[in-house]
Amino acid sequence: MYSQGLIGADGTTEETEEFLAAFQARIDREEKIEPNDPMPEGYRKTLIRQIGQHAHSEIVGMLPEGNWITRAPSLRRKAALLAKVQDEGGHGLYLYSAAETLGVSREQMTEELLSGKAKYSSIFNYPTPTWADMGTIGWLVDGAAIMNQIPLCRCSYGPYARAMIRVCKEESFHQRQGYELLISLCNGTKEQKDMAQDSINRWWWPSLMMFGPHDADSSHSEQSMKWKIKRFSNDELRQKFIDATVPQAEYLGLTVPDPDLKWNPEKNNGKGGYDHGEINWVEFWQVVKGHGQMNRDRIKARKKAWNDGEWVRDAALAHAEKRAARQTAQAAE
């Protein structure tokens, strides 16, 4: 999954106006931009940043859910969770590959994640203290991700758009799986239902933050919209998410922790929608800037995996070189 709130992208570009106009015309004709096509440097940089952040989010996102694999309460749930976390890793792999088409290596992107230069979705800096969180993450976090990602299937950059088609199918499955887990809890005992309510209390607001700052405060949105990397604004997507999700919470018999939430029939050009309370932007920026409860632990875990695995990667490389040398020697005989 991924947060749309692209952080720190530098969309500046230095090409001639003629080149930029021709490129924009291709975008406007809804042509897909492919890896070997000429593209403005700003477009390339924005995409590398966005796809990289997306890939990192998948990789870091394996941690909060991986936290429950060994403790899953039934073998069926354990298998489903393993498969889900494995899917996230798979998404990371496609996305790193998509970013590599823009001339950046996976190793380089990994170094940037570990050094703190590259960001990942802030949602993963919240802890998963209970089993119910495995359901809530699927339902709310993957649900919010899908809202962001469905439009990305039409992104102007071909490799990213195509990767997103498969990713979205899997995310949609995860969302249903998460919701089904919560149905089990909500149909269960009081302790189970309380566990589910406690979980939505903790995840509701961070999920809304996944859509990024208000449109008025989102500095990089305009150029991304023009280049059709992004198709809807943060606030539009957030509203869609709330309108789709509140009835799902009601079906579960759970309360959305927002006392200001109320149905407004005038909203969405008279189709109706929910008014909601204000997001705690202090908390949002605190977590984005690296001071959430789990920021340090997440990066520490990724660094540990990377550093502890160095000898394995070195050995694989050394073995491949030895093997190639032996083949060359054999061929020479």
Next chain:
Amino acid sequence: MSVALFNALLELGDDHLILGHRVSEWCGHAPLLEEDLAMPNMALDNIGASRNIYTYAGEVEGKGRDEDQLAYLRLDREYKNCLLVERPNEDFAHTMLKQLYFSAFMEPYWQAALSSSDETIRGIAGKAVKEMAYHIRHAGEWVIRLGDGTEESAKRMKEAVEELTPYVEELFVMSADAQECADDGILPDREALRAQWNQTVANIFDQALLELPEVKYPQLGGRTGHHGEEMGFLLAELQYVQRAYPGMSW
């Protein structure tokens, strides 16, 4: 009900569950992304096989216990897995060697079980045999890479071989229950698989520049419930939710 078959199925089910649990501990922490995908796959195969085995064990027992009651709600002494599978992950070399040792045994085991007199066993074997062939290949390739990689990887691989080989013997041990099932043609004779195991491992070790040490004092005990100290922690994690919230559906 056949007590012998029930017990022999628990030996098998517990081996797969506990090994699957161990390899699943890597998920999200692997040395490279490809292994973050491959190790959960192996865990899914092992745990998936355990589910089929426990479900059948529950039917054989006839007391209405399902896969989860068998997997989660027994005491430590009632788990019958061999000691090899419960060994801690240590490092990637230990983990891959453990997977290789186990799959090099289970592949011919399931192959033999394809001609079991029991239809359910044949069904379980049909799926598992393909998975184990893949595990031999995947883990075996890593053992070769690490054994014939860098100085450090070769050292780690040798340490893993020293440490884990004494646990191999227990794979071949025939409990009275396993023997009864073998006599009835329901489950394979474990002892008879020694030559195939040796051949698979020797072939890989040859390429990995590793030597299989002679084991004078094999480590046994898991089949009779005499587990190591680490097993208690594994079960504490595995059983946590079921024990903390008894009798609920998840």
